[in-house]
Amino acid sequence: MSGTLFGLGVGPGDPELITLKAVRILQSSPVIAYPAPDTGDSMARAIAAPHIPDGRQEIIIRTPMIAGKFPANDVYDHYAKDISGHLDEGRDVAVLCEGDPFLFGSFMYIFERLSDRFPIEVVPGVSSIGACAAAAGAPLVSRNQVLSIVPAPLAEKDLEARIAVADAVAIMKVGRHLEKVRRVIDRLGLTEAAQYVERATLPNQKVSALAQLNDASAPYFSMILIRKPEQDPL
């Protein structure tokens, strides 16, 4: 009997925004894996830390972050092999994922390598989109509006086309793309409708109207929310 691979959404950052289900699985999984930058701490591990019992085997999935590039395949091949060794021997493995595993989550890299070989259960988590809207203090989208979630690394003209056609927009992974995103929003006449949110739900959370933000760059965990003036409700 092989073990089960769990993809655990641990939420946007506040350790209290983890679900009861994720806590239960954390407490019963003998092996816990989580992404971390090349050097430094894992945010997913920090979120889950209060619920990880002592003595669990831990796999740190270290993914070199090279600007503009996604991690090389062989990095994930290596960790998928490591994880499959435990599953083959009957041990469950919980892979932590910030936010929600299947909404832009890093878990997909492990999932696509192991999903045809082992039983998998994905536990959805609170995504950063709802968390940023809560931090910004206003509903992002309502009634019959269309919400588009747009990654900031897109080329400038693509970014503009995508933002132009949505009623409400969450622009993710702003980071070093801040100036490009700001130009696009400005050209579309949407600066007054845009809110900037950085590190939502963490103690150092920052919220600002985009028009008042003077920073030239932003951390990776930052988002810009745009709520266009609402159409009449149906």
Add this chain to the structure above:
Amino acid sequence: MSGTLFGLGVGPGDPELITLKAVRILQSSPVIAYPAPDTGDSMARAIAAPHIPDGRQEIIIRTPMIAGKFPANDVYDHYAKDISGHLDEGRDVAVLCEGDPFLFGSFMYIFERLSDRFPIEVVPGVSSIGACAAAAGAPLVSRNQVLSIVPAPLAEKDLEARIAVADAVAIMKVGRHLEKVRRVIDRLGLTEAAQYVERATLPNQKVSALAQLNDASAPYFSMILIRKPEQDPL
């Protein structure tokens, strides 16, 4: 000192997919309000039930559902007044909301009536979008793809235009719009890429490839997910 108004996301349906923070606030709030249909039980109340202590004052926000219409303003005016009475007297009120309060959540109707008068805290919850993707067993969106969340009640031509421009789509509130949505997806040549999910995370959850679904209509809590063939990663 007035009370605090909490907007509590309780997640998509499985009571275990509530957050620790929502549980803590439920246990300390003397007044709990939740939406319910004109007749019948409240899904939000059912999700939160294991965590509501005995003897709490409860406000049932009964909203007549008239096909194609949002609730009349005076319905929410009435309940907002009821809730504000408790807040004025210093009692915290927790308003439950399925999924996430600021992502298409019903909490916005109370929020927009009381946000300038009382302290408000919104607790994000697991949205049905990540829950449906988990149920369907595949990542919905990844890397630099654009995800659009499109309400099925939109007019057929609008629905088609919105789906055409996204990389991945979650079509919400399918319900009685199933046949219209199916026609649009078919015209766009996307039927083979579409999954249908009904009542995600509940015991009577149903998942089906859209091409295999023979039903002519669907319940309100249903979604169609479309993941278009992936572009090359950056």
